[in-house]
Amino acid sequence: MSRARHVLVPFGTRPEVVKLAPVVTALTAAGHRVDVVDTGQHTDPDLSTRLQETLGLAPTCRFSLPTDDPAARYGALHADAARAVARFRPDLVLALGDTNTVPAYALAARGAGVPFAHLEAGLRSLNPRSVEEVNRRVAAAVAALHLAPTRRAAAFLAAEGVPAERVFVVGNPVVDTLVARGVRPVPVAQRRGVLVTAHRPTNVDDPVRLERLVGVVRALADDVGPVTFPVHPRTAARLAATGLDAELEHPAITLTGPVGYDSLLASLASARLAVTDSGGIQEEAAFLGVPVVVLRGSTPRWEGVEAGTTTLAGLADDSAADAVLAAAARHTSAEGQARATALPCPYGDGTTGPQVAALFADAATDALLTITEPDFTDGRLPW
Numbered sequence: 001m002s003r004a005r006h007v008l009v010p011f012g013t014r015p016e017v018v019k020l021a022p023v024v025t026a027l028t029a030a031g032h033r034v035d036v037v038d039t040g041q042h043t044d045p046d047l048s049t050r051l052q053e054t055l056g057l058a059p060t061c062r063f064s065l066p067t068d069d070p071a072a073r074y075g076a077l078h079a080d081a082a083r084a085v086a087r088f089r090p091d092l093v094l095a096l097g098d099t100n101t102v103p104a105y106a107l108a109a110r111g112a113g114v115p116f117a118h119l120e121a122g123l124r125s126l127n128p129r130s131v132e133e134v135n136r137r138v139a140a141a142v143a144a145l146h147l148a149p150t151r152r153a154a155a156f157l158a159a160e161g162v163p164a165e166r167v168f169v170v171g172n173p174v175v176d177t178l179v180a181r182g183v184r185p186v187p188v189a190q191r192r193g194v195l196v197t198a199h200r201p202t203n204v205d206d207p208v209r210l211e212r213l214v215g216v217v218r219a220l221a222d223d224v225g226p227v228t229f230p231v232h233p234r235t236a237a238r239l240a241a242t243g244l245d246a247e248l249e250h251p252a253i254t255l256t257g258p259v260g261y262d263s264l265l266a267s268l269a270s271a272r273l274a275v276t277d278s279g280g281i282q283e284e285a286a287f288l289g290v291p292v293v294v295l296r297g298s299t300p301r302w303e304g305v306e307a308g309t310t311t312l313a314g315l316a317d318d319s320a321a322d323a324v325l326a327a328a329a330r331h332t333s334a335e336g337q338a339r340a341t342a343l344p345c346p347y348g349d350g351t352t353g354p355q356v357a358a359l360f361a362d363a364a365t366d367a368l369l370t371i372t373e374p375d376f377t378d379g380r381l382p383w
Helices: 014-029 049-055 070-088 101-111 131-142 151-159 173-180 207-223 233-242 244-248 261-269 279-288 302-307 320-332 334-342 352-361 363-369
Strands: 006-011 033-038 092-096 116-119 145-148 167-169 194-197 227-230 253-256 273-276 292-294 310-312
Touching: 006 014, 006 070, 006 101, 014 033, 014 049, 014 092, 014 116, 014 173, 014 279, 014 352, 033 070, 049 261, 070 101, 092 101, 101 116, 101 131, 116 131, 116 352, 145 151, 145 352, 145 363, 151 167, 151 302, 173 279, 173 352, 194 207, 207 227, 207 233, 207 244, 207 253, 207 320, 227 261, 233 244, 261 279, 273 279, 273 320, 279 292, 279 302, 292 320, 302 310, 310 320, 320 334, 352 363
Parallel strands: 006 033, 006 092, 092 116, 116 145, 145 167, 194 227, 194 273, 227 253, 273 292, 292 310
Antiparallel strands: none
8 A cells, every 4th residue: 555645855055946846746646745954055046046946846835035144044944944845834844955944843843743865975074074974963863764875874874873674775876967968977078177166164264275176177177187166156245245256367277156957967967077076966976977176075975985986185285286186187187087987877867756755655664654662661772
């Protein structure tokens, strides 16, 4: 017997739109009732409404967050989450990833006695200073269903004591989006240059690391090839405030604002290398066979590091440019390009949405979604 469930799906950022659009489509196609909430984390149209229109993700409601006070913004996000759960009264809340939207809706669901499912579960950077890592662990503590993208992610959950019957390896839905849009790798002979993206506060809010980032971009332009750099609004503001934007005036550096998703994918597919602090680009690059240098000291996506197609090279010290250039030389060599193009994508086969929809429809899932209180009044101990 199958179930048609009422699912509340919140999202707040560009990556969540990209990854949740095919899941919402699959849930709806399977007969589930879906309400979608735009939590308001991203307000730039290129990162929010335009992308939603491109990918066909239509919110049932939108919230607006305060723009100036981080504390007020965080508090409003949690208050809105409680209001959304109370308004829609879903059978299940499904959130993806590690933005502040995730713990807000996980805790709101638990507070209302509604089961919570975490998509992209089990990613671990092992960085205690990472807000995203904290958000992932909050989600893991609350989730009734852990929808892991890979076996590596599932292994992290097992090591943390999550019961195996609650973990399902379903792939990452970014691959669903790439397959649905007909994205294909570009032959190595037709690739050129480097795509750079950077937006994480640890890199762009620190003036010293921001200066190192600019040095990395200039070094890539001088030594590797032309650089395309779609500048995130946050990064653009920091570059302007420090005057470092002038240092990026270089004949081999093309700066743009945020670009449409299809344009970004085209730039990535046609590059010989991606240099980024984005998690999503690591996954998209793996699908496209493009090697990656990650501007961080760790990553929650270890599959590329393990395969040798991803190199970690953070901005924590003055040797950043040298480390990035050394990695770039390896990855843009004939051997490095061949390795990246030959390996299958480790993040799924494009069927994550249907797998999630089938899991939710399965009557056997009822038991996993039931929140019950333990009873140790008979003297038993929980070990």
